Amino acid sequence: MNFDFSPEEQKFADEVEQWLVENHDPEVMDHHRENFSQLADTPERRAFMKKLAAQNWLGMSWPKEYGGQAIEGVYEFILNEALSKHAAPQIGKGVGIIGKTLIRHGSEKLKQEFLPKILNADVEFAVGYSEPEAGSDAANMQLKAEKVEGGYKLNGQKMWTTSAHFADWYWVGARTDPDKPKHDGLSLFLIPMDHPGLEVQSLPTIGKDTTNQVFFNDVFVPDDYLVGKRGRGFHMISEALDLERFTMFTLSPIADRTRVLVDWVKDAKRDDAPLKDDPNVRRTIAQIVTDTAVAKGLSTRFVCAAMAAGGKPPTIQSSQYKLFTTTLSQRVCKDALDISGHEGTIMEGQDEAPLRGRFEGAYRATMNETVGGGSSEIQKNIIARRHLGLPKNF
Amino acid sequence: MDLDFSEEQQMIVDMTRGMLEEHSTVEVVREMEDDPKGYPDGLWKQMSELGLNGLLIPEALGGGGQTLLEAALVYEELGRAMAPVPHFVSCVMSAGLLMEAGSEAQQEEWLPQIANGDAILTPAWLEPHRSFGEAGIALDAKPDGDDYVLSGVKRSVAYASSASRLIVLARSAEGVELLLVDPNADGVKLSFYMSQGREPHYRIEFKGVRVPASDRIGAAGSGWKTFDKVMHDGIVLLAAQATGGAERCLAETVEYANERVQFDKPLGAFQSLAHYMADASTRIDGGRVLVHEAAWNRAAGRSISRFAPMAKLFCCETYRETTRVCAQIWGGVAFTIEYDQQMFFRRAKHLQLSWWDTPYLEELVAADVLDS
Known part of the structure; x- marks a missing residue:
């Protein structure tokens, strides 16, 4: 040890x-x-x-x-x-999901075109998996990819493509074989983000940045830009999530928010008395610091499992880490606002706000952490079935 | 980074678990629940013979000279087995106090006997209507010639009826003293009472009990400092114990949830119940890493002033919450004496309230984080 x-x-x-x-x-x-x-x-x-x-x-x-x-x-x-x-x-996505998938499954042409660019940071990608009817049920993508002469014609819609408004290339899952079982009818494509027929619509969020929905109107993709084998899309997506286990979601921002909150509480005053002398504040801080240490433990656990697994992805450890850490992340923000009291309502970016509203903003920005990247409920299903051996429950 | 056990550590785990499966069965645990002595001789002898009682005691004094990390692995097994033994009070706390501050003569007299199980020592710490902290120690130790004269009452002294010596925390003009007291001495009166976790507890009255100053552990007035330091080691082990208990409680519940059918489905196929269990397993697995990190840091000679209270705070709440949701999954039968679930349920809360409770531990963490 x-x-x-x-x-x-x-x-x-x-x-x-x-x-x-x-x-x-x-x-x-x-x-x-x-x-x-x-x-x-x-x-x-x-x-x-x-x-x-x-x-x-x-x-x-x-x-x-x-x-x-x-x-x-x-x-x-x-x-x-x-x-x-x-x-x-x-x-991010280039070195991880896209690079690693191309290395394993891509054609020589795609490897030569994209891998050097990824290593030189000459390309940014957007990833398009989610759709209106494919949220937690990720394999239920309906974006239609119809086989035509020399390629595929794509029609439909993607949701939550965070990077669509600035990326160069779009890594997209689409349904090429609607008659096959849902996990076997999907394929992966690479499409230039400025391709005619692609329409990016901003979808403002209560976080500080936007996400996007993307509409496909007769978007033609040449055969060369089908990634790997047709019909293997979902399997490659799952494999990439497993390959990407070291860089999925980081603990540092959460640990850092805990640190920022602690440093602020150490110096802040209310009614001229040190805030840190308030017994409720002390209890809250103790709980947050403890849970942050546990989150670090779960992170250590999945990193060790990833190093030791010899190719076996640490799915359970990573689900436990994601579940616990994102829940904690929201709680740190909530508790920070509770400690701030009514001044917590002052919107981010203004000097009157505690820490210039860092936690007012973070409270909004972290709302989606327990949903994006596999919701807490999906993580619990994974833990229940794969770790505890409980029956399939949906 | 590496969370694997060494071969020797794995051997200690396997050996301990194997012995406890044989000697600390549910039947044995149940039998001890109403017993004023509270531990079976057979189990206690096994623990001594396997070197578990002397695990933390130096080899020169008959022990195994292991670190807190090996002890944490053993404690997870003791928790899993709900082992009814005076190991914590004698082999961790009392041995720890003697190792930390005892004279050579005191160490040579008691540590080999603790290691081989011949002697049980137990701290007499808590007092009626008083707290966990230094201010909670009020039992009067009045100097009289070369003696102290003790007057006052201690409560919740575990396994006192089997003790060769009590280590009494008493207050003198200098501060808190740790005094080795024979429970059979004149003026000492024990009365048994039940506790939630069915550890045998005693109320002890001290009426003018004479104790030679040479039976004091450490310098005059240094008792609390010693006790506080040893407690930091001890609570890491109790966190491990909680983890073991929680894990077994959950494992038995998972097994039941796979078998018990309602509405034509196993209970585990209901998401509301499966998610309780997924949450519990996440907390148990996360807490275990925290315990190991605390124990590993201690073994590496680093401070555990924050890790130790964090570990007990988190793991005891995990144990308590696990037993609560598991009882929910078992349904009505968990409420009956016949089923074993209630044994975990009571022990979890008992453990959380014992040896520094949630508010005390929170304050230790808060002080370390905010006041330094």
Whole structure:
């Protein structure tokens, strides 16, 4: 048993931390953007991703023949935790889901076209799985991909495509074989985001950024841009989620919010008395700090399982981590507002608000954490069936 | 990072579990519930022979010289088996106090006997209507020549009727003292009462009990500091115990939920019930990592002033909440004496209230976080 990083891992963590401090840039690193800070959605943030590429920090776990370093996924975990701690853009979908799927299933053409661009941070992707009728029931995608001469014609709609308004390419699941069972009728496509017939509509949220719905009107995709085998789409999507286990969701932003709240409580006063002397505040802080330590434990647990599994994805550990941590994340924000009292109502960005409204904003921004990326209820179903061996329940 | 046990640790776990499955069966546990002595000689002998009683005691004094991490693994098994033994009071707390502050002579006299199970020592700590903290210690220790004279009352002294010595926390002009007292000494009176977890507890009255100053553990007035330090180790083990109890309670409930059919479906196929169990398992597995992290840090010589109270706070609440939802899944039968669920249910709350409760632990964490 060992709760420390190995000397090599610790050296890397220190190196990344120092680099991030030296390269601090408020345009790129903004805690007030909460979960959206992970996106490379502005020219400054894309330039930052190029700097990460220059450090050779993109695709570290890829095989050497594709330009990677073939090192343990834990290094990408360390990197992403550090990036998210600083509210910097994270190595995301390109290196993870898309790169790793192309390496395993993509044609030579797609590999040559996309892998070097991903490593050089020359491309940003949007991922299109969710639809109006495919939420938690992810395999129920209805976007129609009809076989035509030389390719496919796509018609329908996607929901919750967060990056659609700035990405270069769209990674999309669509139904090519409606007569087959629902898990076997889906295929994956790559489409330029500015393709004629693609219409991106902004869908404002109570968080601070927008998400999008995307409409497909006779969008033609050449055969070359079908990823892997036709009908294997859902299986590749599931596999990619498993392959992406080290960088799925980071703990640092939550741990950091706990730290910010504690630091604020230490100094704040109410009716001229230190806030930290309020017994209710003390209890709340003790509970939050304890649960944050447990979240870290669950994170350690899934990282260790991922390293040890020898190819077996730590599905259970990652579900437990996601369930506990996202629930905690919301509670930290709620408790922070309760501690703030009525001043918690002052909207983010104004000096009168405690911490300039960090938690007023975070309370809104974290609302979706227990839904996106597999809702808490889906995680509980996974834990119940795969971990506890309970029967299928829906 | 690595959460695996070493081969030796795995051996300790397997050996402990195997022995407890044989010697701490539900029948044995039930039999001890109304017993004023409270532990079976057979089980206690087994624990000594396997080296579990001396686990934390140095090898030179007849122990195994293991760290808090190995002890935590053992405690998870003790919790799983609901083992009715005076191990915590004697082999953890009393041995810990002696190892921390005892004189060479005190250590040589008592530690080998604790390790081989011949002697049971137990702290006499809590007092009627008084708190868990240093201010809770009011039992009077008046100096008289080379002696202290003790007057006052202690309550909830576990396994006192079997004790060779009590370690009494008493108040002198210097502060809190730890005093080794023979429970058969003149002026000491024990009376038995039941506790929720059916650990045998005693009220002890001290009427002018003379104790030589040489039976004090550590320097005058240093008792609370010693006790507080040893408690930090102890509560990590109780957190492990809670984890073991919760895990077994949940495992038995999962088994039942797979078998029991209502509305033509096994109970486990109802999401409302499955989700209770998924939540409980997440808390149990998360709490276990916290226990291991606390124990590992202690073994590595690092401070556990925050980890230890966090671990007991979280794991005892997890145990309590697990027994509550499991009772809900079992339904009416969980309410009966006949079914075993009630044994976990009572023990979970008993453990949460014992050896520092939720408010006390929260304050320890808060002080460490906010006041430093």
